[in-house]
Each structure stands twice: as structure tokens, then as C-alpha cells.
Amino acid sequence: MERHDMLLSPAGVQALRTALDRAGFTSNGIAGRLGPAATGGIARNDFRAALRATADRDPLATLIRVFICGQTESEAVVAAALAPLPIADALAGGIVERHGDGLRAGVDLEPYGDDWWVLADLPASARPGRPLHAEHVLGIGGATQTLIGATMRRPVATALDLGTGSGIQALHLATHARRVTATDISERALRFAATTAALNNQDWELLRGDLVAPVAGRRFDLVVSNPPFVVGPGTTTHVYRDSGRVGDTIGAELAAAAPGLLTEGGTMQYLANWVHVAGEDWGERVAGWFTGTGCDAWVIQREVADPMAYVNLWLTDVGETADPQRMAAWLDWFDAHKVEAIGFGIVSLRRSGHADPVVRVEDLRQRVEPPMGDRIAAWFDRQDFLRVRDTDALLAERYRAAEGLQLRQEATMGDDGWAVDRQTLAMPHGLRWTEEIDPLVLAQLALLAAAHDVPPQELAEAAGPIVAHLVERGIIEPVTT
Ligand SMILES: C[S@@+](CC[C@H](N)C(=O)[O-])C[C@H]1O[C@@H](n2cnc3c(N)ncnc32)[C@H](O)[C@@H]1O
Numbered sequence: 001m002e003r004h005d006m007l008l009s010p011a012g013v014q015a016l017r018t019a020l021d022r023a024g025f026t027s028n029g030i031a032g033r034l035g036p037a038a039t040g041g042i043a044r045n046d047f048r049a050a051l052r053a054t055a056d057r058d059p060l061a062t063l064i065r066v067f068i069c070g071q072t073e074s075e076a077v078v079a080a081a082l083a084p085l086p087i088a089d090a091l092a093g094g095i096v097e098r099h100g101d102g103l104r105a106g107v108d109l110e111p112y113g114d115d116w117w118v119l120a121d122l123p124a125s126a127r128p129g130r131p132l133h134a135e136h137v138l139g140i141g142g143a144t145q146t147l148i149g150a151t152m153r154r155p156v157a158t159a160l161d162l163g164t165g166s167g168i169q170a171l172h173l174a175t176h177a178r179r180v181t182a183t184d185i186s187e188r189a190l191r192f193a194a195t196t197a198a199l200n201n202q203d204w205e206l207l208r209g210d211l212v213a214p215v216a217g218r219r220f221d222l223v224v225s226n227p228p229f230v231v232g233p234g235t236t237t238h239v240y241r242d243s244g245r246v247g248d249t250i251g252a253e254l255a256a257a258a259p260g261l262l263t264e265g266g267t268m269q270y271l272a273n274w275v276h277v278a279g280e281d282w283g284e285r286v287a288g289w290f291t292g293t294g295c296d297a298w299v300i301q302r303e304v305a306d307p308m309a310y311v312n313l314w315l316t317d318v319g320e321t322a323d324p325q326r327m328a329a330w331l332d333w334f335d336a337h338k339v340e341a342i343g344f345g346i347v348s349l350r351r352s353g354h355a356d357p358v359v360r361v362e363d364l365r366q367r368v369e370p371p372m373g374d375r376i377a378a379w380f381d382r383q384d385f386l387r388v389r390d391t392d393a394l395l396a397e398r399y400r401a402a403e404g405l406q407l408r409q410e411a412t413m414g415d416d417g418w419a420v421d422r423q424t425l426a427m428p429h430g431l432r433w434t435e436e437i438d439p440l441v442l443a444q445l446a447l448l449a450a451a452h453d454v455p456p457q458e459l460a461e462a463a464g465p466i467v468a469h470l471v472e473r474g475i476i477e478p479v480t481t
Contacts, residue, residue: 002205002206002207002208004187004190004191004193004194004206004208005191005194006191006194006195006198007093007094007095007107007119007191007192007195008085008089008090008093008095008195009089010198012085012086012089012093013195013198013199014198015084015085015086015089016082016085016090016095016199017117017199017201018084018085019059019081019082019083019084019085020063020111020117020199022059023058023059023060023063023081024060025059025060025063025064025067025111025117026111026114026115027111027112027113027114027115028114028115029060029111030060030064030068030111033053033054033060033061033064034049034050034053034054034064035053037049038050038052038053042068042069047068047069047070050064050065050068050069051065051069051071054069057073057077059080059081060081062077062078062080062081063081066078066081066096066103066104066105067105067108067109067110070104070105070126071104072099072100072102072103072104073102073103073104074101074102074103075087075102075103078090078096078102078103082095082096087103091103091106094106094107095107095109105122106122107119107120107121107122107192108120108121108122108123108126108139110139110140112140112168112171113171116171116200117196117199117200118139118140118166118167118168118171118196119137119166119167119192119195119196119199120137120138120139120140120165120166120192121133121136121137121138121139121192122139123139124316124317124318124319125319128319129319130319131319132238132318132319133188134237134238134239135186135187135188135189135239135240136238136239136240136318137165137166137186137188137189137192137240138165138166138240139166140166140168143226143271144168144169144226146271146302146346146372147169147224147225147226147269147270147271147346148168148169148172149370149371149372149373150269150346150348150372150373150376151169151172151173151222151224151269151373152222152267152269152348152373152374152376152377152380153172153175153176153371153373153374154176154222154377155176155177156176156177156178156221156222156266157177157178157179157221158177158178158179158181158219158220158221158222158263159173159176159177159179159180159181159220159221159222159223159224160180160181160182160183160215160220160222160223160224160261161173161180161181161182161183161223161224161225162183162211162212162223162224162225162227162254162270163183163184163185163211163225163226163227163228164182164183164184164189164190164193164206165184165189165192165193165226165240166189166192166193166196167182167192167193167194167196167197167204168196169182169224169225169226170182170193170196170197170202170204171196171197171200171202173222173224174202174204177221177222179205180202180204180205181204181205181206181207181215181218181220182204182205182206182207183206183207183208183209183211183214183215184206184208185208185209185210185211185239186208186239187208189239189240190206190208193206194206211227211250211253211254211257212257212260212261215261218261219260219261219262219263219266220261220262220263220266221262221263221265221266221267222266222267222268222269223258223261223262223266223267223268223269223270224268224269224270225254225268225269225270225271226270226271227243227250227254227270227271227272228240228241228242228243228250229243229248229250229251229271229272229273229344230242230243230273230314231247231248231273231274231275231310231339231342232247232330232333232334233246233329233330233333234246234247235329237318237320238318241314241317241318247275247337248272248273248274248275250272251270251272251273251274251286251289251347252288252289254268254270254272254347255289255290255293255295255297255347255349256289256293258293258295258349258351259293259294259295259351262295262349262350262351263351264351264353265350265351265352265353266350266351267348267349267350267351267380268295268347268348268349268350268351269346269347269348269349269376270346270347271344271345271346271347272299272344272345272346272347273342273343273344274286274342274343274345275334275337275339275341275342275343276304276339276340276341276342276343277337277338277339277340278338278339278340279338282301282343283361283362284361286299286343286361287299287359287361290349290357290359293349293357294351294352294353294354294357295349295350295351295352295357296349296350296352296354296357296358296359296380296383297347297348297349297350297357297358297359297360297361298347298348298358298360298376298379298380299345299346299347299348299360299361299362300345300346300362300363300364301343301344301345301361301362301363301364301365302344302345302346302364302365303343303344303345303365304341304342304343304344304365305341305342305344306340306341307331307334307335307339307340307341307342308331310342311327311330311331311334312327315327345364346372346376348376348379348380350380354387358383358387360472364431366431366432366433366434367432368430368431368432369429369430369431369432375430375431378474379472379474382471382472382474383472385471385478386468386471386472391460391461391464392460394464394467394468394471395460395463395464395467397478397479398478398479399467399471399476399477399478399479400476400477400479401475401476401477402427402429402430402474402475402476402477403429404427404428404429405425405426405427405428405475406425406426406427406428407423407424407425407426407437408423408424408425408426408434409422409423409424410422410423420439421439422436422439423436423437423439424436424437425437425470425475427473427474427475430474431473431474433473433474433475435470435473435475
């Protein structure tokens with residue numbers, strides 16, 4: 001089995017754990033010490049109240065000041081807070097670093113969940129002017145949390161995290177998978193992941209290599225990945241962001257790998273970016289990734305950015321905003337490839353084993369009621385319901401409206417009273433779909449239903465796809481008796 005070094009020796013990690021535990025440096029411990037106002041301030045990068053509440057410099061106060069508020073503290077105080085971890089070991093492992101005549105955080109040591117800690121590099125914003133390491137290990141960012149929220153948390157035997165970085169996805173997987181494997185191309189990242197695992201008393205199989213190469217020939221019940229999905233000319237400066245693949249090919253590569261990586265019925269979920277090319281349907285382009293995979297696929301586009309905003313975002317992320325040449329080269333590449341926009345979203349796949357897998361690529365930019373993972377799991381359940389019913393069977397079921405379903409109408413006053421121009425079904429919960437219902441289609445269906453001489457087959461043909469669509473979106477639900 002591959003062994004990966006950690007930032008500290010095994011005994012050092014346990015000593016760090018003892019220090020953090022003893023001090024109560026957990027999310028709840030910190031919230032309890034600081035109270036809601038100071039905790040809320042921290043979330044907005046306003047540390048004033050937190051600093052006032054930690055003036056005592058007892059161990060918990062010191063850890064909050066150093067690892068949350070970014071302060072430099074005296075060596076004696078930091079050593080006391082980290083004991084029994086020798087301060088020389090903390091310095092050698094990069095947990096803290098010298099700054100002026102004191103010590104400050106060398107890594108992002110983040111209390112997370114109820115009683116976990118995640119180790120990562122400090123973000124570019126924490127050390128302005130200091131270039132990010134090429135193998136920068138990402139902390140808990142927005143994309144990280146999107147994947148955490150979107151993951152279907154059903155019990156599985158085996159789970160794989162591709163591109164584990166700090167190990168945060170693996171931490172979550174261990175709550176519902178019996179065995180967790182995590183890979184990364186970066187030895188540095190694996191050092192952080194191994195430390196995160198040990199610090200949380202977890203045991204994962206850690207493997208180094210390019211995407212699925214380290215697990216070739218093996219299958220998993222659940223695969224998750226927050227890969228380096230950033231789209232561009234294929235230049236790699238930072239491995240957490242750049243895959244070295246040109247354009248959006250990493251998304252297609254992961255889709256193509258799914259059938260060889262998943263057990264029957266297994267699921268794979270990953271974040272991806274895709275380009276919107278002038279004159280091309282972005283949805284068809286992304287749907288093409290799943291051709292021949294035999295997997296059901298649901299792709300939801302959560303955000304769309306124009307090239308300028310996109311390049312700015314990712315240059316800021318690595319603290320490289322002042323590099324006009326890099327920006328120009330990136331934008332030129334987008335121009336040359338007629339890229340008008342870049343979409344960001346979540347890909348969920350299931351190896352269904354059916355000859356006619358369902359592939360749906362759609363915009364879902366509304367705010368969704370969490371947990372997203374449960375919504376995605378329910379979507380696959382609904383596909384199972386639809387798959388085994390032909391139109392007659394579908395129409396023979398009884399349905400009820402989704403909880404709280406609303407019908408919103410726009411109407412214009414005319415000579416004969418109100419005439420409905422537009423009506424929309426709106427789900428106030430769950431995926432919060434709004435669905436425009438064409439008044440004409442509904443009227444025609446009503447007419448067909450009312451006219452006794454209309455063959456039932458004609459009615460079924462008209463109603464079947466509408467019912468199937470409303471079921472798929474969860475707007476109507478089968479009533480099970
Ligand atoms: C966006 S970070 C995600 C980190 C973490 N899983 C998360 O969700 O926050 C992408 C990770 O993929 C790793 N990576 C980059 N290219 C890779 C490749 N070709 N194969 C495997 N891992 C790769 C990077 O080192 C980095 O740790």
C-alpha cells in the first residue's frame with residue numbers, strides 16, 4: 001500500500017490533535033467562546049469582536065487568534081497553545097511560521113463540521129504578494145462546498161475521491177462509505193490529505209497519479225471529484241485549478257471514465273466547467289460527453305460567466321491580477337475558439353445498465369433548498385419510476401401536487417373579462433422549479449378530454465410527455481397507497 005508522508009510525524013499529528021481537543025478548538029468550541037456576534041463578524045472577515053474576546057491568550061484564545069484571525073503571537077504563547085506538540089516540530093511541519101519576533105499560521109488549519117479539522121494552504125488573500133505554490137492545496141472554498149452539498153449521501157461499501165487536495169471530500173465520504181480511497185496528482189496535496197485523515201483519526205487509501213490512472217481496473221460504488229476544472233488554453237500554473245487539458249475536456253474525460261470506474265448502479269458526481277461556443281448549443285455539447293457511456297446523466301448548470309469575468313475570477317484566486325499578458329493570452333484563446341461564456345455546474349451519473357440511458361442537461365440557476373444531494377438522489381429515483389412505465393401505465397397512476405405548489409397567472413383585461421396570457425407552476429420547496437404551462441396546451445388537453453369522440457390514444461399521446469416531465473421535475477408526485 002502506498003504510504004504518504006504527513007506534515008508532522010504520526011506522533012506529532014496525535015500531539016496536535018491533543019492540543020486542539022484540549023483547547024476546545026472545534027467549530028462549536030469557538031462559537032461558544034466567541035458568541036454569535038463575534039462568530040458572525042469572522043464570517044465577514046471582521047475580527048474586531050473576536051480579538052476582544054480572546055485577549056486572555058489562553059490556549060483556545062491563542063488558537064483562534066492565530067488560525068482564525070491571522071494574528072502573530074509570541075512564541076511562548078503559541079508553544080503553550082500547541083503543547084504537547086513541540087514548537088520546533090510545528091515550525092518544521094509548516095503549521096506555524098516565524099513572522100517578525102513572533103509566530104503566525106503557516107497553514108489553514110480549519111475546524112470544520114462538529115469535531116473535524118481540515119488542513120490546507122492559506123489562500124492568496126492571506127499572504128498578499130506571496131505567490132501561491134504551484135501545488136497549492138485548496139482550502140474549503142465555494143466549489144468544495146457545492147460538491148459536499150450535492151453528494152448523494154447513501155450508505156456504500158466503497159467510495160473514491162479524485163483530486164482530494166486537503167481531503168475534505170474524503171472526510172465526508174467516510175461518514176457513509178465503509179472504505180474510502182482518495183487520489184491526487186500532487187504529492188504535496190497527498191501530504192496534506194494524509195495529515196487531515198490522521199488528525200481526524202480516519203484511515204483512507206491514498207494514491208498518487210493522474211485522474212483515474214491510480215485506480216485503473218477497480219470499481220467503486222460512489223465516485224466524487226472536484227477536479228481542476230478551469231477552462232482555458234491548457235496551460236498549467238497551479239495544479240488545483242489547471243488540469244493541463246485544453247478547453248473543457250476534463251469534464252468529458254471523467255464522463256468517459258465512469259463506466260469503467262463504477263459498480264453496477266454506482267454513481268459518480270463531479271464539478272465541471274463547459275464552454276458556450278457561438279452557434280453551438282451548450283447543452284448538446286455537454287450531453288455529447290455521455291454518448292456510449294451507458295450511464296444515466298443529470299447535468300445542472302448553476303452559473304454562467306462571460307470570459308472577462310471568468311478570467312478575472314481565476315487570476316484573482318491565485319493572486320495574479322496584475323499579469324496583463326496572462327490575461328490577454330487567456331482571453332485570446334477564448335476569442336479564437338468563439339467562446340462566448342463558460343458554464344459551471346454539477347454532473348451526476350449513474351451506471352444504470354439500461355440500453356437507453358436518460359441524459360438530461362439543463363439550467364438550474366435558482367436557489368435550491370438544501371440538501372442538494374437528496375434532491376439529486378430523488379431525481380434518479382424518479383427516473384426509475386418513469387423508466388418502467390409506458391404512457392398508459394403512467395396515466396393510470398394517481399398523483400398529487402408537490403407540497404405548496406403554486407399556480408401564478410398573468411392576465412390582461414379585455415372586453416370579455418380577464419384573458420390569461422401566461423401561467424406558471426412554481427415549487428416553493430426543493431428544487432424550486434418554475435414551469436411555464438402553456439394555457440393553449442392545457443386548453444387543448446381539456447378539450448380532448450371532454451370530447452367523447454377523441455380516441456383515448458390521442459389523449460394519452462398528448463398528455464403522456466407532459467405528465468412525465470412534471471414527474472421528472474417533482475412538480476407532481478405519484479401517490480403510493
Ligand atoms: C479543485 S482542487 C479540489 C480539492 C478538494 N477535493 C476540494 O474539494 O476542495 C483539485 C485537486 O485535484 C488535484 N489534481 C489536479 N490535477 C489532477 C490530475 N490530473 N489527477 C488527479 N488529481 C489532480 C489537485 O492537486 C487538487 O488537489
